[in-house]
Every structure is written in structure tokens, then in C-alpha cells.
Amino acid sequence: MKKLILASLLSVASLAAFSQTVTPGETVTVPGHALRIDAPTHVRHMSQDEFYPYKATYELANGQELTLTARGTKMFAEVNDQGKHQIVATSSNSFTALDQQLQMTIELLPNDNVAGELLMVVPERTMSDGTVIPAQTMALAVR
Numbered sequence: 001m002k003k004l005i006l007a008s009l010l011s012v013a014s015l016a017a018f019s020q021t022v023t024p025g026e027t028v029t030v031p032g033h034a035l036r037i038d039a040p041t042h043v044r045h046m047s048q049d050e051f052y053p054y055k056a057t058y059e060l061a062n063g064q065e066l067t068l069t070a071r072g073t074k075m076f077a078e079v080n081d082q083g084k085h086q087i088v089a090t091s092s093n094s095f096t097a098l099d100q101q102l103q104m105t106i107e108l109l110p111n112d113n114v115a116g117e118l119l120m121v122v123p124e125r126t127m128s129d130g131t132v133i134p135a136q137t138m139a140l141a142v143r
Contacts, residue, residue, distance in 0.1 A: 036137055037103045037119050040096045046089040051075055053108055054093075058116075061141040066104070066118055068095075077102050079120060106142055116142035 048070060057067045064080045068087075076084040077097060085097035087104075093116075094105045106116040117139060124135045 037096065037100045037121065039100055040088055040090045040098075042090060044089040044091060046075070048073070050092075051089075054095075054106060058106070058114060058142045060118060066142065068106075077104065079118075104142065114142060118142055 051068075051070055054068050055070060057065050060066055060079070067078045069076050069078070069084075075087045075089070075095070077087045077095065078084045079102070085099055085102050087095040087097050087102065090096050093107060094103075096103045101121045103119040104116060106114060109115060118141075119137055119139055121135055121137050125133045127133065
């Protein structure tokens with residue numbers, strides 16, 4: 001009986017080892033978590049009273065500032081006076097810019113503390129030597 005169990009275990013182990021072999025020149029690509037801002041698929045109506053606690057200026061991990069404001073029923077977000085982006089609520093504490101340039105989650109914590117994350121598209125830049133750095137999405141912590 002012990003020999004039968006041992007033979008079964010060895011056959012399973014050899015099958016697992018065989019399935020893991022890769023032929024030379026063959027590569028396996030494992031995709032990572034890509035930072036991207038998708039258009040909002042679900043928009044949550046947020047009243048002015050609900051948005052009021054979020055209207056503030058938040059310090060970002062890189063030293064920049066994120067400011068949330070409202071004008072009538074429209075909500076806006078701006079990073080360091082780089083231009084306002086109209087935002088919509090996608091949940092009770094998440095917002096996405098209609099132009100897909102910003103996406104944020106802001107958690108209002110006790111004692112006036114704040115936590116969260118901002119995804120921001122950094123536009124294409126041309127360096128002084130003529131090198132073009134393509135647009136990229138950056139993640140920043142909200143403090």
C-alpha cells in the first residue's frame with residue numbers, strides 16, 4: 001500500500017515538473033498592474049451637502065496640492081493651478097475627471113485626518129536635449 005501511494009505521489013510530481021518546462025527561446029509575459037484612468041461607467045449623484053466636506057486643498061506625497069471646488073452643481077479638481085478638471089462622483093468618496101486626466105479616492109478620517117490616492121496623467125514633455133517623454137499616469141498619496 002505504501003508503494004502505491006509513493007508511486008502516485010512521484011507520478012504527480014513528475015507531471016508537475018514536466019508542465020513547468022519552457023522550450024529555449026520561449027518567453028512568458030506576466031502583465032503587471034497598469035495605471036490607467038477609465039471613463040466613469042457609473043456616475044453617483046452627489047448633492048452639494050455631500051460634497052461639502054471634500055471641498056478643500058489636500059497635500060500630495062510629491063509636495064503638490066490637489067484642490068476640490070464646486071460651482072453650482074458642478075464639481076472640479078485642480079493640481080497646482082494646472083487647470084481645473086470637471087469631476088463626477090463614482091462612489092461616496094471616489095471621483096473621476098470627465099476628461100480622464102484625474103481619478104481620486106479620498107477618505108475623510110477622524111480628527112481632520114485624510115488618506116487617499118490620486119491617479120494623474122502627466123502630459124508629454126520635451127526635454128532640453130529634444131528627448132520626448134511620453135504622457136504617463138502617476139499615482140500619488142493624498143495626505
